Structure formats: C-alpha cells, structure tokens
Amino acid sequence: MAKKxxxxxxxxxCLIAILCGSGMAATAFADTISAPGLxxxxxxxxxVEGIPTIQASTDNDVAFLQGYMHARDxxxxxxxxxxxxxxxxxxxVGASQLASDVQTRTLGLRRASWATLNAMxxxxxxxxxxxxxxVNFWLSTQPLPPEYGALQLSRADPWTPLDTVIVxxxxxxxxxxxxxxxxxxxxxxxxxxxxxxxxxxxxLFFGDTNRFAPPDNRVTIPNFVPGASTSTSGSSTTSAxxxxxxxxxxxxxxxxxxxxxxxxxxxxxxxAIAYRAKIANVDFxxxxxKAREDRAGSNEWVVSGQYTATGKPLLMNDPxxxxxxxxxxxxxxLYSSDSRYAQPLNVSGVSVPGTPGVIQGCNQKVCWGTTTxxxxxxxxxxxxxxxxxxxxxxxTMHNGVEEPVQWEFxxxxxxxxxxxxxxxxVRDNSIGYLNxxxxxxxxxxxxxxxxxxxxxxxxxVQYTGWGPTxxxxxxxxxxxxxxxxxxxxxxxxxxxxxQNFAYxxxxxxxxxxxxxEAPVRDDLQNGNAPGGxxxxxxxxxxxxALHHDWLPVQHPQPNQALPYEILPANEMxxxxxxxxGYIANANNDPIGITLGNNPLAKQxxxxxxxxxxxNFDAYRMGQIDRKLSExxxxxxxxxxxxxxxxxxxxxxxxxxxxxxxxxGAYSNASASGAWxxxxxxxxxxxxxxxxxxxxxxxFSTPTGLPQGYDSGNSPLLPAHPTQQQLDASVxxxxxxxxxxxAVQNSIDATLTKLGLASYLPDGSDAYVAFKFQLDAFDATGxxxxxGVGFFNVSGAPTPQAGRDYVLLKSLxxxxxxxxxxDFAAAFGGSTHQADYHWGALHRIVFSHPLGAPFSVxxxxxxxxxxxLGANLPGVARDGSWQTINVGSHDIRANxxxxxxxxxxxxxxFVGEMATPINAVEIIPGGPSDVIGSPxxxxxxxxxxxxxxHAMPIDSITAATxxxxxxxxxxxx
Numbered sequence: 001m002a003k004k005x006x007x008x009x010x011x012x013x014c015l016i017a018i019l020c021g022s023g024m025a026a027t028a029f030a031d032t033i034s035a036p037g038l039x040x041x042x043x044x045x046x047x048v049e050g051i052p053t054i055q056a057s058t059d060n061d062v063a064f065l066q067g068y069m070h071a072r073d074x075x076x077x078x079x080x081x082x083x084x085x086x087x088x089x090x091x092x093v094g095a096s097q098l099a100s101d102v103q104t105r106t107l108g109l110r111r112a113s114w115a116t117l118n119a120m121x122x123x124x125x126x127x128x129x130x131x132x133x134x135v136n137f138w139l140s141t142q143p144l145p146p147e148y149g150a151l152q153l154s155r156a157d158p159w160t161p162l163d164t165v166i167v168x169x170x171x172x173x174x175x176x177x178x179x180x181x182x183x184x185x186x187x188x189x190x191x192x193x194x195x196x197x198x199x200x201x202x203x204l205f206f207g208d209t210n211r212f213a214p215p216d217n218r219v220t221i222p223n224f225v226p227g228a229s230t231s232t233s234g235s236s237t238t239s240a241x242x243x244x245x246x247x248x249x250x251x252x253x254x255x256x257x258x259x260x261x262x263x264x265x266x267x268x269x270x271x272a273i274a275y276r277a278k279i280a281n282v283d284f285x286x287x288x289x290k291a292r293e294d295r296a297g298s299n300e301w302v303v304s305g306q307y308t309a310t311g312k313p314l315l316m317n318d319p320x321x322x323x324x325x326x327x328x329x330x331x332x333x334l335y336s337s338d339s340r341y342a343q344p345l346n347v348s349g350v351s352v353p354g355t356p357g358v359i360q361g362c363n364q365k366v367c368w369g370t371t372t373x374x375x376x377x378x379x380x381x382x383x384x385x386x387x388x389x390x391x392x393x394x395x396t397m398h399n400g401v402e403e404p405v406q407w408e409f410x411x412x413x414x415x416x417x418x419x420x421x422x423x424x425x426v427r428d429n430s431i432g433y434l435n436x437x438x439x440x441x442x443x444x445x446x447x448x449x450x451x452x453x454x455x456x457x458x459x460x461v462q463y464t465g466w467g468p469t470x471x472x473x474x475x476x477x478x479x480x481x482x483x484x485x486x487x488x489x490x491x492x493x494x495x496x497x498x499q500n501f502a503y504x505x506x507x508x509x510x511x512x513x514x515x516x517e518a519p520v521r522d523d524l525q526n527g528n529a530p531g532g533x534x535x536x537x538x539x540x541x542x543x544x545a546l547h548h549d550w551l552p553v554q555h556p557q558p559n560q561a562l563p564y565e566i567l568p569a570n571e572m573x574x575x576x577x578x579x580x581g582y583i584a585n586a587n588n589d590p591i592g593i594t595l596g597n598n599p600l601a602k603q604x605x606x607x608x609x610x611x612x613x614x615n616f617d618a619y620r621m622g623q624i625d626r627k628l629s630e631x632x633x634x635x636x637x638x639x640x641x642x643x644x645x646x647x648x649x650x651x652x653x654x655x656x657x658x659x660x661x662x663x664g665a666y667s668n669a670s671a672s673g674a675w676x677x678x679x680x681x682x683x684x685x686x687x688x689x690x691x692x693x694x695x696x697x698x699f700s701t702p703t704g705l706p707q708g709y710d711s712g713n714s715p716l717l718p719a720h721p722t723q724q725q726l727d728a729s730v731x732x733x734x735x736x737x738x739x740x741x742a743v744q745n746s747i748d749a750t751l752t753k754l755g756l757a758s759y760l761p762d763g764s765d766a767y768v769a770f771k772f773q774l775d776a777f778d779a780t781g782x783x784x785x786x787g788v789g790f791f792n793v794s795g796a797p798t799p800q801a802g803r804d805y806v807l808l809k810s811l812x813x814x815x816x817x818x819x820x821x822d823f824a825a826a827f828g829g830s831t832h833q834a835d836y837h838w839g840a841l842h843r844i845v846f847s848h849p850l851g852a853p854f855s856v857x858x859x860x861x862x863x864x865x866x867x868l869g870a871n872l873p874g875v876a877r878d879g880s881w882q883t884i885n886v887g888s889h890d891i892r893a894n895x896x897x898x899x900x901x902x903x904x905x906x907x908x909f910v911g912e913m914a915t916p917i918n919a920v921e922i923i924p925g926g927p928s929d930v931i932g933s934p935x936x937x938x939x940x941x942x943x944x945x946x947x948x949h950a951m952p953i954d955s956i957t958a959a960t961x962x963x964x965x966x967x968x969x970x971x972x
Contacts, residue, residue: 031967032967032968032969033966033967033968033969034968034969034970034971034972035064035068035134035137035968035969035970035971036133036137036970036971037064037130037133037134037137037971038056038061038064038065038968038969038970038971039057039058039060039061039970040056040057040058040061040970041056041057041967041968041969041970042054042055042056042057042061042062042064042065042967042968043055043056043065043959043965043966043967043968044065044068044069044965044966044968045958045959045962045964045965045966046962046963046964046965046966047958047959047961047962047963048963049331049927049935049938049939049949050926050927050928050933050934050935050938051331051332051333051927051958052069052331052332052333052927053332053333053334053335053955053958053959053962054066054069054332054333054334054335055335055336055955055959056335056336056337057336057337057338058336058337058338058339059127059336059338059340059345060126060127060130061130061336062334062335062336062345062356063127063128063130063131063134063356063357064130064131064133064134064137065134065968066131066134066332066334066351066356066357067130067131067132067133067134067135067136067137067138067159067356068134068135068137068138068968069134069332070134070135070330070351070353070354071134071135071138071139071142071159072138072142073330073353073927073928073929073930073935074326074330074353074928074929075135075138075139075144075145075156075929076144076145076147076148076929077326077353077354077929078135078159078163078167078353078354079092079156079157080092080849081166081167081170081353081354082163082166082167082354084104084170084283084284085104085109085110085166085167085169085170085173085284086104086105086109086110086166087100087101087102087103087104087105087106087110087410088101088105088413089101089104090412090413090414090415090428091413091414091415091425092151092153092415093151093415093849094151094414094415094416094417095414095416095428098412098414098428098431099278099281099282100281100282100283100284100285101412102410102412102431102435102436103278103279103282103285103436104282104284104285105410105436105439106436106439106449106451107285107449107451107461108408108439108441108447108448108449108466109166109169109170109173109465110162110166111408111439111441111447111466112169112447112465112466112467112469113162113165113166113169114162115447115466115467115468116165116169116467116468116469116470117161117162117165118468119468119470119561120468120470120473121473124472124473124476125161127356127476128161128164128165128356128472129161130356131161131164131355131356132158132159132160132161132163132164135158135159136158136159139156139158139159144156145929145930146930146931146932147850147854150850151415151417152415152417152418152421152422152423152424153415153422153423154422154423155423163354164354164355164356164472165472166354167352167353167354167355168352168354168355168471168472169465169469171352171497172465172469172471172496172497173465173497174287174321175372175497175498175499176372176375176377176378176464176465176496176497176498176516177288177377177378177463177465178288178376178377178378179285179288179289179378179380179461180378180379180380180536180537180538180539180540181272181275181276181289181380181539182276182289182290183210183537183538184264184268184269184272184380184538184539185269185272185273185276185759186205186210186759186761187201187205187263187264187538188264188268188269188272189756189758189759190204190205190756190759191262191263191264192755193754193755193756193759194754194786196754196755197754197788199786199787199788200785200786201786202263203784203785203786203787204784204785204786204788206597207597207784207785207786208769208772208773208784208785208786208788208790209747209751209761209765209766209769209784210761210765210769211597211765211768211769211772212594212597212598212599212614212615213594213595213596213597213768213772214588214589214594214595214616214617214618214768215618215619215654215657215767215768215771215772216618216619216621216622216653216657217592217595217622218584218588218618218621218622218625218626219588219589219590219591219592219595220500220512220573220575220583220584220585220588220590220591220621221512221573221574221575221578221583221590221591222591222592224573224575224590224591226567226570226571226602226604226605226610227568227570227571227604227605227606228570229570263532263533263534263538264538264539267382267454267457268382268539270454271382271452271454271457271458271459271539272452272459272539274452274454275451275452275459276289278452290762297320297371297372297586297587297617297620297886297888297903298317298318298319298320298370298371298372298500298586298587299316299317299318299320299371299585299586299620299624299647299884299886299905300315300316300317300318300369300370300371300500300502300584300585300586301315301316301502301582301583301584301585301624301628301643302314302315302316302369302502302503302504302510302511302512302582302583302584303315303510303581303582303628303638303643304508304510304577304578304581304582305508305913306581307581307582307631307632307637307638308637308638308639308912309637309638309639310639310912310914312506312508312912312913312914313504313505313508313509313510313912313913314504314638314640314643314910314911314912314913315367315368315369315502315503315504315510315909315910315911315913316369316643316646316647316909316910316911317360317369317370317371317502317907317908317909318647318905318906318907318908318909319360319369319370319371319372319905319906319907320886320903320904320905320906321903321906322902322903322906323844323846323901323902323903323904323906323924324846324847324848324849324902325846325847325848325854325855325856325925325929325936325937326353326848326925326928326929326936327906327923327924327925327926328352328906329350329351329352329359329360329906329907329923330350330351330352330353330927331349331350331351331921331923331927331951332348332349332350332351332358333347333348333952333955333958333959334346334347334348334357334358334479334955335955341480343480343482345363345479345480346363346364346953346954346955347361347362347363347479347480348361348362348363348919348951348952348953348955348958349361349362349909349921349951350907350921350923355472356472356476357472357475357476357479358475358479359475360907360909361479361909362911362917362919362951362953363479363480363481363482363953364506364916364917364953364954365481365482365483365505365506365507366478366481366482366483366486366487366503366504366505366506367503367504367505367911367913367917367919368478368487368501368502368503368504369501369502369909370499370500370501370502371499371500371502371585371586371587372498372499372500372587373498373499373500373514373515373516373587373590374498374587374612374613374615374616375498375514375516375518375612375613376518376536376537376611376612376613376614377463377464377465377496377498377516377517377518377519378461378462378463378464379461379462379521379536379540379548379550380459380460380461380462380539380540381445381459381460381461381462381539381540381541381542381548382457382458382459382539382540382541382542383396383397383442383450383457383458383459383460383542383543384396384397384456384457384542384543385397385405385450385453385456385457385458386402386456387456390433391433391434392407392433392434392438392440393405393440393450393453393456393458396442396444396460396542397543398444398542398543398544399543399544399545403442403443403444404443405440405441405442405443405450406440406441406442406443406447407438407439407440407441408438408439408441409437409438409439410431410436410437410438410439411427411437412427412428412431412436413425413426413427413428414426414427414428434453440453442460444549445460445461445462445466446462446463446464446466446467446550446562446563446564447466447467448460448461448462448463448466449461459539460542462550463496464495464496464516464517464519464562465495465496465497467561467562467563468561469495469496469561469562470493470494470495470559470561471493471494471495471496471497473493474490474491474492474493474494474495474515475490477489477490477493478490478491483505483507484503484505484507484509484511484576487501487503487511488513491513491515492557492558492559492569493559494515494516495516495517495560495561495562496516496517497516498514498515498516498518499514499515499516500512500513500514500515500585500587500590501513501514501515502583502585504911504913505913506913506914506915506917508913509576509577510576510577510578510582510583511574511575511576511577511583512573512574512575512583512585513572513573513574514572514573514574514590515572517557517560517561517562517566517567518566518567518572518612519550519551519562519564519565519566520550520551520564520565520566520567520608521536521548521549521550521551521611522547522548522549522550522551523546523547523548524536524600524608524609524611525551525565525604525607525608525609526547526551526608527547528607528608528609529600529609530600531545531546531547531548532545532546534546534548535600535614536548536611537614537615550564550565551564551565552564552565553565553566555568557569567604571604571605571610573590573591573612581632582628582632584621584624584625584628585621586617586620586621586624586884587616587617587620587621588616588617588618588620588621588622589616589618590612593610593611593612594614594615594616599611599612599613599614617882618882619652619653619654619882619883620653620882620883620884620886622653623649623651623653623883623884624646624884626653627646627649640910640912640918640920643910644910644920644946644948645711645712646884647884647885647905647908647910647946648711648712648884648885648946649711649883649884649885650700650701650702650711650878650879650880650883650884650885651698651699651700651701651883651884652699652700652701652732652735652880652881652882652883653699653882653883654739654767654771654881654882655697655699655735656699657771658739658770658771658774659694659697659699659735661774661807662691662694662738662742662807662808662811663691663694663695664804665803665804665807665808666682666687666691666808668800668801668804669681669682669804669808670682674801675796675797675798675801675805677795677796677805678796678801678804678805678808681805681808681809681811681812682808684812686812686815686831686833687808687811687812687815689833690734690738690811690815690833691811693727693730693731693734693833694731694734694735696727696731697727697728697731697732697735698724698728700725700728700732700878701728701729701732701838701842701878701879701880701883701887702721702725702728702729702732702838702839702878703721703729703837703838703839703842703876703877703878704721704725704726704728704729704730704837704838704839705721705729705837705839705840705868705876706718706719706720706721707839707868707876708721708837708839708875708876708877708878709875709876709877709878709941709944709945710725710877710878710945711878711879711885711945711946712945712946713945714945715941715942715944715945715947716941726834726837729836729837729838729839730833730834730836730837730838732838732842732880733818733836733837733838733840733841734811734814734815734833734836736838736841736880736881736893736899737814737815737817737818737894738810738811738814739767739891740814740891740892740893740894741810741811741813741814741817741894742770742806742807742810742811743763743766743767743770743891743892744810744892744894745806745809745810745813746770746773746790746791746806747760747761747766747769747770747773747790748760748766748892750788750789750790750792754788763890763891763892764891766891766892767891769790770790773790773791774803777799777800777803781799782799782802782803783799789802791803791805791806793805793806814894815833817894818836819831822895822896823896825869825870825871825872825896826840826841826872826896827840838878838880839868839876839877839878840868840872840876841896841899841900842876842877842878842879842880842887842889842899842900842901843868843872843873843874843875843876843877843897843899843900843901844874844875844877844887844900844901844902844904845857845858845873845874845875845900845902846924846925846937846940847902853931854931856937856940857873857874857875861931861932861936862932863936863937863940865937865940871896872896872897873897873900874900875944877944879904885904885905885946886903886904886905887901887904888901888903889901904924905924905943906923906924907921907922907923908921908922908943908946908948909921909951910948911951916953916954916957917953919950919951919953920948920949920950920951921948921949921951922939922942922943922946922947922948922949923939923943924939924940924943924944925937925939925940925943926938926939926940
C-alpha cells in the first residue's frame with residue numbers, strides 16, 4: 001500500500017513538472033497565422049489551464065477560430081463522432097464496426113441532418129460554414145493526431161456544415177431517443193407467464209415489477225397547472241405527498257376499452273425480438289433499449305437571492321454523461337464584437353467539439369444549466385407492407401389505403417488495415433438489399449425508417465428528430481440572451497433532445513423550463529385512452545385502426561419545427577421566481593404525473609390525456625430537495641461553498657429510506673418468540689455486527705482508502721481516511737451487497753418461479769418494485785397488485801416472518817460473498833468486516849475508444865493514474881448508485897467488478913449572479929484529446945475530488961496573462 005502512495009505522489013510530481021516545464025510555460029506565438037476565410041484579425045489565448053479564449057470581430061470569425069481550436073484539441077473525437085452517427089465508422093476503425101454502421105445508417109441521423117441543414121437560414125449555414133473552414137484550415141496545415149497512425153490512415157475527410165449538424169443531432173438523440181423494444185418483449189413474456197399462472201399481466205407488470213410511481217415523491221414544480229399563463233410553486237413536499245399512495249393504481253389500459261389482455265401479439269413480439277438481436281451490440285443504439293435513467297442523467301438547482309449569503313442567486317449544474325476520454329465537453333470563452341448586434345457576444349462555458357458556440361455556461365447577464373427531461377418523443381409501430389417481386393416494401397397500408405414509401409440506397413466502405421499499407425479503404429459488397437443496402441423510409445412516421453421486416457409485416461420508428469430541428473440555433477440565441485424574455489424566445493427553437501433548463505440572471509430572476517416539442521397522439525387526445533389498450537411505451541399499431549398516429553399540426557406554435565400537433569409552451573412544465581425560493585431537478589418527474597403510478601391520469605386543459613413520459617429518476621432529486629429545504633428551514637444563508645459541497649454529497653437516500661426495513665427485520669428476529677429460522681439469522685455474529693454498522697451509518701459512501709479519491713480531499717496528496725470514513729465505507733459496501741441480494745431473493749426469485757428469469761426488469765425497476773413491496777407490506781402482506789407474493793419462504797408462520805427472513809438471509813449471503821474467493825482481490829478472503837472498504841469495489845476506468853494507452857488508468861501514458869490493484873481495474877472514487885455525486889452501478893452487482901461505474905458529471909458548475917458573475921467549473925479530463933499533451937487529463941484529479949477552477953466570465957479577464965496566444969489575420 002505504501003509503495004502505491006509513493007508512486008502516486010511521485011507521478012503527480014512528474015506531471016506537475018511536465019506542466020510547468022512545457023505547456024504551462026509556453027510563450028506567445030511570435031508570428032501571426034494568415035488564415036483564409038477570416039474577415040479581420042482575431043486571437044486564441046490559452047490560459048494556464050489550457051482553456052481558450054477566442055476574440056474576433058464577427059460571429060463567423062469566432063466560429064472559424066473555434067473550429068480551428070476544436071480541431072487542434074479534439075479532432076479525432078470529432079471525426080469519431082461524425083462517423084459513428086453517420087454509419088461510416090468502419091471507414092475509420094475497420095470491419096468490426098460494419099454491422100453497427102448498417103443499423104446506424106438505417107436509423108438515419110445523417111439523413112435527418114441533411115433535412116435540418118437545408119431548412120436553416122442562410123445566416124446559420126454561413127455560421128456553420130465558417131466553423132468548418134476553421135477545422136479544415138487546421139487539417140490543411142497540421143499533422144493528424146496519433147490515433148490515425150494506429151489506424152494506418154494518413155488523411156481525414158474535410159469537415160462540413162453537415163458534420164456539425166450531425167454532432168448536434170447525435171447529442172439530442174442520445175438524450176431523447178427511446179425504443180419501445182425491450183419493454184414490449186418483457187411485457188409479451190409476462191403475458192405468457194401470467195396466463196399460465198392465472199394472474200393479470202397488466203397488474204403483474206405495471207403494478208408490481210415495472211412501476212411508474214417513483215420511490216420518492218419530490219417534484220420540481222408542485223401544483224403545476226398545464227395551460228396556465230404563469231407558474232409559481234409552493235412546497236415540493238406537501239403537494240407531492242398529497243398525490244402519494246401505497247395502493248396499487250394502474251393505467252386504464254384494458255378495463256376501460258374492453259380489449260383482450262394480449263396487448264402484444266405474437267407477430268409483434270417476434271419482430272421485436274429479431275430487431276433487438278440486431279442492435280444489442282451496437283454501441284450507439286443499444287443504450288436506447290434501456291430506461292433513460294440508466295444511460296444519462298444530471299443535477300441542477302438554482303436558489304433565489306433571498307436565501308443566499310450575498311443576496312444573489314446561485315445556479316448549480318452537473319450533466320451526467322459517459323465518463324470516457326476525451327471528455328464530452330470542451331471549455332471555451334467566446335468574444336465577438338459583431339456590429340450587427342447591440343451587445344457583444346461574451347460567453348463562457350462548455351462546448352461540444354464539432355459544433356460552434358457554448359452549450360452550457362454564462363454570458364455577462366445570464367447563466368443556464370440543463371438536465372435531461374424524460375419527454376416521450378419516440379414511438380415504434382407495427383406496419384403492414386406491400387412488397388415488390390424482390391421482397392422490398394413499396395408501400396404501407398394505413399386505414400386500408402396504400403401509402404408509398406421511399407428508398408435510399410447505401411454503399412459501405414471499410415478500412416482494411418494491413419502492415420505497410422496506409423489508406424486502404426475498400427468497398428464492401430456483402431450487404432444485401434434487405435439487410436441494409438436499401439433503407440425504407442416511411443413518410444407518415446416523420447420520414448422514419450423501417451427497422452425490421454418479416455414477410456409483409458415489420459417495424460418502423462417515429463421520432464421527432466427525424467426531420468428539421470434547430471437546437472444549434474437555439475443555443476446560438478441563448479449565448480446572446482440578455483434577459484428572461486430573450487432566453488424564452490431562444491428556447492422556442494429547441495425542438496428535440498428535451499432538456500430541463502435552469503436559468504438565473506444578474507437581475508435576480510430564477511426560472512425553470514422544459515424544452516422541445518412533445519407530439520400529441522390521436523388516441524390519447526381524442527379517445528381519452530390508449531387505443532386498443534396499448535400505451536405509447538409499447539409497440540403501437542400502424543394500421544390506423546387504433547388511432548395511434550401522431551396528430552397533424554392543428555395549432556402551430558411559435559417557431560415550431562415538427563409537422564405534427566405539439567403541446568404548447570404553457571402546457572410544458574415551467575416556473576419563474578417560485579415562492580419556495582429554489583428550483584431543483586435531477587431527471588425526476590417535474591410535476592408529479594407518475595406519483596399515482598398512472599402516467600395517463602392527468603387531463604389537458606381542453607380535454608384529452610396530458611402525457612409527458614412514464615419513467616423518471618427520483619433519489620438524487622429527493623436528496624437535493626431535502627438538503628435545500630434544510631438550509632432554508634434552519635435559516636442558513638447559502639454560499640457557493642455550500643453548493644460545491646452539495647455537488648460532492650455522497651449520502652445514499654435510497655439507503656436512508658430502505659434500510660429501516662432491514663433494521664426492523666433484525667429487531668423482529670431478535671424478539672422473544674421469533675420463528676426459530678429467523679432467530680438463527682439474528683444470532684449470527686456476522687449479521688449482528690453488520691446490523692450494528694448499518695445502524696450507526698450516516699449513509700455516506702467514502703472510499704475508505706488512502707489512495708481513493710473522495711470529495712473535498714486534495715487532488716494531489718493522498719488523504720488517510722478518518723475512523724468515521726472507514727466505518728461509513730464498510731457500511732456502504734455491506735448495504736450495496738445486501739441490496740443486490742435482497743432484490744434477487746425477492747423480485748427476481750418470484751419472477752423466476754413464474755418462468756420469467758430471462759425477462760427480469762432492469763435493476764432500477766426491480767429496486768423500485770422491491771421498495772414498494774416493503775413500503776406497502778402492512779396493507780398487502782407482501783402480495784402485489786397481481787396477488788403474487790414476493791417474500792414466500794417455506795415454513796414461515798406469517799408473511800411478516802417470511803419477509804424478515806428474506807431480508808436477513810440476503811444480508812448473511814452478501815457477507816459470505818465478500819468473504820469468498822470471488823472477492824479475494826478486494827478483500828483477501830477476509831471475514832473481518834472492517835476490511836470491506838467501498839473504494840475497493842467502486843472504481844472507474846476513463847476509457848478511450850482505442851483502449852490503452854489512451855485510457856486512464858493504463859500503462860504507457862504519463863498521467864500518474866494506476867489501477868487500484870491486480871484484478872482491480874480503475875481508480876477508487878466515492879459516491880454510489882443515485883447519490884448526488886453520482887457513481888451508479890448495476891443494482892444487482894455481486895461480483896468483484898460489478899460495482900464499477902462509467903457515467904457521471906461531464907461538467908460541474910457553480911455560479912453566483914453577482915456583477916460580474918462569480919463562477920467555477922471542472923470537467924473529467926482536460927482540454928486536449930492528444931495523448932502526451934499536458935492537458936490530456938489535467939483536470940481529472942480535481943474532478944475526482946470535487947475541486948474546481950475559476951471560470952472567468954469576462955473575456956478580458958479570461959485572456960489576461962495567457963501564456964499562449966495564437967494570432968490570426970485574414971489571408972491577403
């Protein structure tokens with residue numbers, strides 16, 4: 001252990017020496033670069049962090065220089081992204097990605113990007129062209145990054161405005177696209193099992209095991225009324241509690257429509273299974289089979305000046321995305337003195353490499369942040385096709401009428417890497433017409449694709465992002481917003497990739513808006529119930545008979561892009577200067593439509609079902625809301641430091657809410673006259689010790705290791721944990737393994753007995769079901785809405801005894817797992833619970849697409865991070881599943897590396913709306929994606945320990961004293 005600490009400190013010292021001796025000490029460029037495409041001189045100034053400030057005379061010149069800067073620091077990332085999204089990744093990395101390219105190209109984000117580019121204004125296209133010119137100027141004058149050598153490539157395709165739109169579409173897609181495939185397959189299996197068991201599949205699935213009601217009841221805007229002209233909110237607690245019930249409530253699917261309980265027919269199930277098999281291993285698409293909470297999230301909260309120490313609003317944001325290298329975001333400061341505008345562009349924050357502008361940040365007047373909003377903007381349809389003699393569909397059938405489809409022919413090329421041969425790009429002719437060489441496009445589905453075909457039936461996917469959308473224009477306008485009115489207008493251009501926008505300004509306002517266009521379904525609007533009982537989160541009927549179509553536009557909204565009816569802005573959740581003095585969102589249900597376990601229960605102002613989505617997060621919002629409420633109730637005036645500490649909070653709210661059930665089980669088992677088998681568990685010394693540890697736990701999740709990275713510690717020097725941290729670390733490990741075993745011994749075991757072992761709910765849904773069965777036990781006796789018991793134990797004298805036995809047996813089994821050979825690398829086979837430190841399990845590798853040496857940690861790079869130990873890849877970090885400082889892992893984890901995580905804050909930001917704005921931020925990596933650069937992982941240690949760097953809001957401040965300045969002048 002001591003050797004590792006010495007090595008870590010030594011390597012950090014070496015890294016500091018590199019930074020101080022090379023990049024950090026770089027001097028200003030002596031010569032001015034002559035750049036074709038610029039209209040006037042401009043500069044890129046890199047501060048000591050390697051963060052650029054770009055100054056130029058026009059917005060297009062700023063875009064040119066930002067393109068140059070992005071290419072200099074992140075070109076391989078940009079190239080990889082555009083190819084992954086376009087379905088041309090095999091042209092870069094080889095034949096291993098050909099099958100992925102076929103499926104990605106079939107979906108058609110590149111096709112959708114063409115539609116967007118063609119619909120843009122000339123001014124916007126000129127802005128994107130200027131950015132592309134900057135990228136290509138760098139490409140024409142500089143060598144390619146080292147990854148290309150590894151791929152035996154000596155050149156890269158020029159960047160185009162289309163590529164920028166593709167990158168923007170990709171980000172929106174990742175945050176909003178949801179396939180209904182997995183849920184349909186699961187429900188289809190439940191139908192079959194329920195029939196054999198003579199239980200109601202709707203009750204078993206939606207009432208018991210895949211519930212909509214969140215496990216905690218905090219909402220962003222209590223008492224929100226869709227359609228109201230203004231929105232203010234009261235207490236997030238009392239309103240939420242008024243909607244909460246432990247009784248099972250189900251969407252009125254079958255009963256209200258008198259339809260059969262078979263919501264998924266055999267043909268639909270077979271199509272879904274076949275399509276899933278094709279995309280299950282496609283990195284870009286497969287995550288969209290899962291609930292959105294399992295692939296992306298975020299935290300944001302904003303506090304009114306009435307509750308802060310300075311009297312100025314505070315805004316916090318940390319968007320949760322993949323924690324790979326290079327980081328998702330690139331920090332930048334942009335200044336333009338463009339004479340077309342009354343005020344200069346002076347904006348700072350983070351950008352997405354491949355796109356101009358700032359996506360999250362502040363200008364001189366306004367700060368904003370975002371979290372993903374769970375708006376349901378994707379439907380999968382079962383279609384009937386008419387085929388030609390080659391078996392290709394030429395039309396769909398809708399209400400008995402043929403509707404022509406469109407064909408798009410595809411060609412595929414592969415980088416065939418051979419020793420001594422470079423740029424060996426070869427056409428691949430192995431893809432047949434029905435396997436991806438022809439994409440079938442269905443105009444009725446917003447020009448969405450057919451994704452699966454069997455005979456004359458198939459699946460299509462309708463998504464709001466398949467057509468022209470204008471998120472880039474929205475952010476361009478946000479960057480220049482000077483007040484709340486400007487900001488609201490800018491949001492009207494935000495069409496897909498729904499976000500919860502948190503807003504604050506130097507005038508003292510705080511606000512929250514959901515964004516993007518929400519399609520209105522015919523059956524929900526005009527039938528007031530899902531047609532045929534099939535809700536929008538299962539595969540829907542494309543024939544027209546059940547009225548599942550999106551309604552054509554009838555009431556156009558300002559700057560609307562989607563050619564279908566959408567919810568107006570005043571029906572989308574929003575609040576301005578709420579009475580409670582703060583706003584918080586962490587991907588939770590913003591207004592409580594799911595609290596009664598029925599996402600279809602609320603009505604629109606003029607009639608019809610008010611539907612947003614069916615699946616939300618809960619625990620992070622619950623913790624944030626509780627902490628902010630405590631500050632206010634205690635009369636504590638909130639500071640920036642308070643908010644930074646809250647961003648680093650690692651207390652597990654789910655443990656706080658669920659653990660009392662385990663402690664109660666132990667108390668029952670210890671009582672006189674307890675069932676002997678139950679009493680034996682309570683008498684186990686290991687169980688007794690674990691219960692003692694859990695009883696004393698404060699629900700925090702520190703690593704408990706001196707080489708671990710914990711919130712608030714020094715980013716460079718190891719910190720020996722205190723006894724309290726050691727104890728909390730052990731308790732976190734014990735709770736984590738108990739939670740896993742308890743879910744498996746209750747929800748999983750029950751469903752397995754029904755023949756559903758291959759169709760278990762995902763970990764988050766299973767845990768929600770587990771908590772619900774515990775919370776509702778007094779009313780249900782452990783039997784769910786379908787009448788199935790989830791704590792069945794042979795010989796148990798009462799349902800309570802069976803429940804308590806399952807809970808305590810799970811603890812005993814979990815402790816045995818830790819002592820087993822399977823966990824020897826972490827715990828050495830020890831039976832001493834004091835050895836079970838959380839950091840030995842909770843680890844992360846910041847992975848690069850090409851692996852070592854580009855990943856961190858990995859041998860061969862100079863950045864000073866190393867694996868925790870043999871068979872323990874990654875570095876140890878605090879936090880856990882759905883903590884504020886998130887580090888979510890598989891709920892069912894019970895293996896050595898099962899508690900590792902790979903997603904979290906892609907940026908942490910805290911801003912105070914003073915004049916000038918006072919702000920700090922950090923990203924998980926550094927500005928550069930070039931291995932060997934001192935800025936490759938320069939912020940990673942600070943990110944791991946929730947430390948920050950200053951974020952200057954004024955361009956003069958940002959550029960002053962910059963050690964590196966690159967000057968540009970127009971080409972004569």
